Amino acid sequence: MTSAEGKTTAGSSELNPRTTQYEFLGPPGALAICIGTPVVMYAMYFGCSEEYGGCSPPVDWAAVAGALTSWRWWRGLWDTQAASLYLAYYGFVVVSWYLLPGKFVQGLPMRNGQVKTYKVNAFASMLLLFGIVAGVLWRHGPQPFTIIYEKWVELLTASTLMSFALALGCYLASFRDGALLALGGNSGNFIYDFFIGRELNPSIGSLDLKSFNELRPGLMLWALVDIAMACTQAVRRGGHITDSMWLVVLFQCWYVADALYNESAVFTTMDITSDGFGFMLALAITIEPFLYSLQARYLVFNPIELGPVYTAMILAVNLLGYYIFRAANGEKNDFRNGRNPKNLQYLTTESGRKLLTSGWWGRSRHPNYMGDLLMALAWSLPTGFNTPLTYFYVIYFTILLVHRQQRDDEACRQKYGKDWEKYKSIVPWRILPYLY
Numbered sequence: 180m181t182s183a184e185g186k187t188t189a190g191s192s193e194l195n196p197r198t199t200q201y202e203f204l205g206p207p208g209a210l211a212i213c214i215g216t217p218v219v220m221y222a223m224y225f226g227c228s229e230e231y232g233g234c235s236p237p238v239d240w241a242a243v244a245g246a247l248t249s250w251r252w253w254r255g256l257w258d259t260q261a262a263s264l265y266l267a268y269y270g271f272v273v274v275s276w277y278l279l280p281g282k283f284v285q286g287l288p289m290r291n292g293q294v295k296t297y298k299v300n301a302f303a304s305m306l307l308l309f310g311i312v313a314g315v316l317w318r319h320g321p322q323p324f325t326i327i328y329e330k331w332v333e334l335l336t337a338s339t340l341m342s343f344a345l346a347l348g349c350y351l352a353s354f355r356d357g358a359l360l361a362l363g364g365n366s367g368n369f370i371y372d373f374f375i376g377r378e379l380n381p382s383i384g385s386l387d388l389k390s391f392n393e394l395r396p397g398l399m400l401w402a403l404v405d406i407a408m409a410c411t412q413a414v415r416r417g418g419h420i421t422d423s424m425w426l427v428v429l430f431q432c433w434y435v436a437d438a439l440y441n442e443s444a445v446f447t448t449m450d451i452t453s454d455g456f457g458f459m460l461a462l463a464i465t466i467e468p469f470l471y472s473l474q475a476r477y478l479v480f481n482p483i484e485l486g487p488v489y490t491a492m493i494l495a496v497n498l499l500g501y502y503i504f505r506a507a508n509g510e511k512n513d514f515r516n517g518r519n520p521k522n523l524q525y526l527t528t529e530s531g532r533k534l535l536t537s538g539w540w541g542r543s544r545h546p547n548y549m550g551d552l553l554m555a556l557a558w559s560l561p562t563g564f565n566t567p568l569t570y571f572y573v574i575y576f577t578i579l580l581v582h583r584q585q586r587d588d589e590a591c592r593q594k595y596g597k598d599w600e601k602y603k604s605i606v607p608w609r610i611l612p613y614l615y
């Protein structure tokens with residue numbers, strides 16, 4: 180953490196104090212991530228696509244350079260049909276949130292004493308989308324879905340612009356009277372606050388923009404993109420889909436379905452309770468479908484048959500990861516909702532809040548990250564070892580989770596003081612027992 184220099188009292192109040200500590204190396208770091216993330220996403224396309232010579236070295240850099248120095252660089256990124264398709268998709272996700280029935284669930288109390296109510300129907304939205312996909316497949320076969328593969332970069336542009344528009348809109352709206360700001364996003368520096376998110380929970384009517392965008396448009400499109408990649412492979416191979424493609428699509432669709440089914444669990448994560456909604460989280464709608472699906476896109480032009488032995492081994496890695504991820508998240512969720520069915524041991528802190536010290540949370544301080552990382556590995560293994568690029572997700576995710584663990588550790592240190600040090604002495608490992 181670095182200190183936010185040059186703070187003034189303008190823009191601060193008792194409820195919305197000025198942010199005095201920077202994360203992500205302050206404004207230069209925030210600017211680097213704002214520019215760097217879209218650059219990386221385009222680079223993962225230009226550096227790993229059949230149009231530009233595949234993914235394994237040598238990439239056809241001459242073709243990439245040719246594209247970048249010609250008119251195609253600008254014109255090729257934008258396509259009105261792709262942007263309209265993207266908008267129609269986003270509109271569908273909003274309308275399905277509005278129209279489909281759902282439970283109403285309360286979030287944790289905010290520091291102004293208010294409690295937000297969320298409509299929980301993300302899983303129903305996903306089922307509706309999958310129902311429409313099944314209907315199209317039934318009537319027209321896989322062909323209509325190949326447009327997602329063909330217009331990949333144009334759809335990426337549309338989604339990136341949507342992320343930017345959402346973040347900018349929320350940043351500007353946060354200056355209205357009465358907005359509750361995020362404690363970490365009110366530094367007074369435009370770049371930093373735009374990136375971290377100035378307002379804690381921006382909403383339009385009863386639609387909470389942060390939880391909506393963290394979960395629905397990005398995750399559902401990720402599943403749809405994966406299905407479209409399998410359809411593209413099927414069209415090219417006379418209806419045949421490789422076992423590697425089946426694995427990637429099933430694993431990732433399962434992960435998405437699990438997240439949407441357990442929608443209410445996200446209301447207690449730090450993104451929802453503490454972070455604002457800025458460009459960082461708005462990028463979720465782009466990163467999830469266009470970066471996390473790289474393996475499926477790669478398998479379209481590098482079809483790989485794994486055979487039963489490798490298929491079974493990779494399946495086992497994913498199942499183990501999923502078991503740890505779900506069991507750990509389940510234990511914490513139960514505990515935070517006042518249940519302790521396994522009679523796990525815990526430490527009572529001075530604040531009255533309790534911390535689990537046995538079960539998964541006694542093995543490491545973020546056992547759920549361990550499960551998530553194992554799954555990430557299982558999603559890359561079906562692509563073989565011809566290119567390191569399909570392992571990008573595992574590497575990016577490790578960096579993201581290690582940084583997240585450090586942020587959470589600092590937040591818990593501030594929340595629990597010396598009790599957190601005591602917890603750390605009981606549970607010394609951060610993510611991977613005996614390693615980290």
Ligand SMILES: NC(=O)C1=CN([C@@H]2O[C@H](COP(=O)(O)OP(=O)(O)OC[C@H]3O[C@@H](n4cnc5c(N)ncnc54)[C@H](OP(=O)(O)O)[C@@H]3O)[C@@H](O)[C@H]2O)C=CC1
Nearest residue numbers: 448449508511533534535536540545547548551583587591
């Ligand atoms: N696919 C992706 O791109 C990403 C996935 N994720 C996943 O999201 C999920 C949620 O992650 P995240 O919100 O970062 O963190 P966690 O689910 O690990 O939650 C951290 C919080 O849990 C509470 N806690 C910590 N230790 C204990 C304990 N011993 N007993 C009880 N409560 C404890 C603390 O909050 P308090 O005490 O206030 O309750 C702490 O702030 C994870 O499964 C992660 O893998 C995350 C980022 C990206």
Ligand SMILES: CC(C)=CCC[C@@H](C)[C@H]1CC=C2C3=C(CC[C@@]21C)[C@@]1(C)CC[C@H](O)C(C)(C)[C@@H]1CC3
Nearest residue numbers: 212216393394437438445448450459460462463466
């Ligand atoms: C630096 C930068 C640009 C960061 C963007 C990070 C985001 C993409 C991730 C931050 C936390 C996330 C979570 C999920 C997806 C990725 C982002 C948005 C998540 C929705 C994936 C599905 C899981 O089951 C989850 C619900 C636990 C998870 C929540 C956190």
